[in-house]
C-alpha cells in the first residue's frame with residue numbers, strides 16, 4: 056500500500072516537532088520520523104529553554120513540560136588560568152509567574168514536546184532513519200526512504216529538521232558538506248549533586264531557581280569557543296565548545312579541554328563531590344548568516360540547525376529552531392489550503408516570513424562575528440588575561456599609590472596589544488561585529 | 491512482515507506476551523551522598539528479556555498462524571512500551587493501568603496480569619503465555635510462574651529454545667537452561683514459557699509495522715475492566731513484600747592481587763595460586779583434605 060501524507064518531517068528535535076505540531080493542529084496529515092529510540096535520546100542534555108518561542112506554540116507549557124529551574128541569575132566570566140573577572144546579574148524580577156528562561160534536560164523535554172505533536176494528530180515513527188529523499192522524474196522531492204524494510208513514504212512536502220549534520224539534504228545534493236570553520240564541537244558532562252547542594256553553592260532560594268554561567272577566555276585555550284555551566288534540579292551541566300577547524304589546527308583533545316575547565320579554581324568548587332555521568336559530544340552550527348544553506352526547493356524546506364539557525368553570541372538555538380519550524384509549517388498550511396503544489400517558488404513565502412522574524416534579523420546582525428573572532432583570537436586570550444592583571448593591580452593593597460597603579464594598568468593593556476592603535480582597531484572591530 | 495492466513499486447517503496459536511517497561515539500568519545513578527537510587531531523567535526501555543519472548547511469539551505466529559497480544563501492567567506511560575512491541579510486529583496491545591495497581595510486588599502483579607489474561611482468554615482461549623525470564627529492575631523471575639500457577643498453565647521456565655509446537659495435538663517441546671546442563675522437556679498446551687536471553691534475534695519491524703503501531707489504539711483497561719475480582723489483592727495492599735531499603739552495595743575492599751610465580755608450567759602456576767589461597771583460608775585445607783583436590787607438594 057502506498058502511504059501518502061500532506062507532509063513528512065525528518066527529525067523530532069525542537070524544529071521538527073514545532074513544524075509537526077503546527078501542521079497537525081491545522082488538520083494536515085503529518086508523518087514525523089526520528090532515528091532515536093525516543094525524541095531527544097540523540098540529543099545533548101542540559102540547555103537553556105527560551106520560554107517565548109515555546110509559549111507561542113504551547114501557551115500553558117509551564118504546567119506540563121519537564122523543566123529544571125528558571126534562571127534568576129546570569130553570570131558572564133572572562134577567565135585566565137587562575138582567575139575569573141565576571142559580571143553577575145540577578146534580579147528578583149526574574150522570579151516571576153511566567154519566567155523567561157529555564158534550564159532543561161533535552162531527553163525528557165524533547166519527548167514531552169513530541170508527545171504534544173502526537174496528541175495533535177501527527178504520526179511519529181521512532182528508531183527509524185531517513186536514508187534518502189525520493190524524487191520524481193522532474194527532480195521534485197516527493198517522499199523519503201527509510202532504513203526499515205518496506206515501501207517508500209510519500210508526501211506533498213518534506214521538511215528537513217534533521218539537525219546540524221544535514222546528511223539527508225547533503226546526500227540528495229540540496230546542500231554542501233559542512234565547513235569545519237562553521238561548526239563547533241561541544242563536549243559536555245552532567246555532574247550529579249543534590250538539590251540542596253546546588254541551592255547552597257549557587258545561593259538559590261528554592262528548587263526552582265537556577266543560575267547559568269557563560270565563560271570565555273582561557274576556557275577555549277586560544278581557540279574560538281566558550282564554556283558554559285547550567286544548574287539543573289539535581290545536577291550541573293558543564294561543557295565547552297570550540298570550532299572544529301580550531302580543534303583540527305591545534306590538535307587539542309576536546310575532553311582534555313573540558314577537564315581543564317572543570318579544574319579551573321573558579322569552577323572546581325562548584326562541582327566538588329559531584330558524580331560525573333553522561334559524557335556527550337554534539338555539533339553546533341556557528342557559521343552564522345553566511346553559512347545558511349539553500350532553505351527551500353522543489354518539495355522541500357529546511358528548518359532549525361539544519362539551516363544553521365543558531366545565534367552563538369547569545370547561545371540561542373532551540374528557540375530559532377522552534378520558530379523556523381513553525382514558520383515553515385505555516386507556509387505549508389497556507390499552500391495546502393489553497394491547493395497550491397509545494398514548488399520552490401510557492402515555498403518562497405517561508406523565506407519572506409523568515410526575513411520578517413527576529414530569526415533572520417539576529418542572524419544578519421551577527422553576520423560578521425564568526426569571521427571576526429576567527430581572525431582575532433586575542434579577544435579570547437590577551438584581553439581576559441590583561442583584565443585579570445588589571446584587577447589584581449587594582450585590588451592589591453601594597454603601598455603603591457593609586458595614580459601609579461592606574462598608569463601601570465593602562466601601560467599593561469597597551470603592551471598586551473602592542474600600542475594604542477591596536478587597542479582602538481580592536482574596539483572598532485568588536486563594535487562592528489556587535490552592531 | 492507477511493503473515494500466514496489463519497486458515498481453517500491451521501488452528502493457529504493465541505499467543506500472549508507479558509512485557510514490562512523498566513528504567514534503563516545502564517543509566518540509573520546512585521546518589522553519591524545519600525546512596526539512594528536517582529530515577530530523575532532515567533530513560534525507560536522494554537525489559538530486554540521480554541523482547542526475546544515477543545520475538546519467539548512472533549516466530550510461532552509466523553509459522554503456525556494465530557495472533558500475538560502484548561499485555562503490560564504499569565502507569566499510563568507504559569503505553570510507549572506496548573507501542574514499541576506493536577512496531578516490532580505484535581497484533582494487539584493491552585495496557586492495564588489503575589491507581590490501585592501501584593506499589594505491586596510479584597504476587598500482586600501476577601494476580602493482576604492473570605486476571606487480565608483470564609478476561610482476554612474468554613475471547614481467545616490462551617495457547618501460550620510468554621514472558622522474559624525476569625526483569626532487570628526486580629530480578630525476581632517470579633511473575634511468570636505466578637501467572638502460570640493462577641491460570642493452571644504448564645510452566646516452562648528459563649527456556650533457551652522452543653523445538654516444536656504442535657497446535658493440533660497440543661504439544662510443545664522446549665530446551666530449558668538448568669544448572670549444569672540443558673533439559674529437553676515435552677509438555678502440553680496451554681503453557682507459560684519464560685525465555686532466557688539470546689534464544690533468538692529480535693527483528694526490526696517493517697515500515698508498515700511501525701506505521702500501524704504509531705496509529706494503533708493501545709487498549710487501556712482499569713482494574714475493573716481487566717476483570718480483577720478482588721482489588722485488595724492488587725497493588726501495595728496485595729503485596730506482602732516489604733522493601734526496607736534500597737541502596738547501592740558498597741564497593742568491596744579487597745582488590746585483585748598480583749601473584750609472583752617462578753616457573754611457567756601450568757601446574758606450577760596452579761600450585762602458586764593454591765598455596766596463596768590456602769594460606770589465606772586455612773580452614774579450606776582441612777575441608778579439601780579428603781576431596782579430589784590435592785596439593786602436589788607436601
Ligand SMILES: Cc1cc2nc3c(=O)[nH]c(=O)nc-3n(C[C@H](O)[C@H](O)[C@H](O)COP(=O)(O)OP(=O)(O)OC[C@H]3O[C@@H](n4cnc5c(N)ncnc54)[C@H](O)[C@@H]3O)c2cc1C
Nearest residue numbers: 066068069070090102103185218241337359360372373376
Ligand atoms: C552542547 C550544546 C548546548 C546547547 N545549548 C543550547 C541552549 O542552552 N539553548 C538553546 O536554545 N540551544 C542550545 N543549543 C542548540 C540547540 O541544541 C539546537 O539549536 C537545537 O537542538 C536545534 O533543533 P533542531 O530540531 O533543529 O535539531 P536537533 O535538536 O539536532 O534535532 C534533530 C533531530 O533529527 C534527528 N535526525 C537526524 N537525522 C535524521 C534522519 N536521517 N532520520 C531521522 N531522524 C533524524 C536527530 O536524531 C534529532 O533528534 C546547544 C547545542 C549544543 C550542542
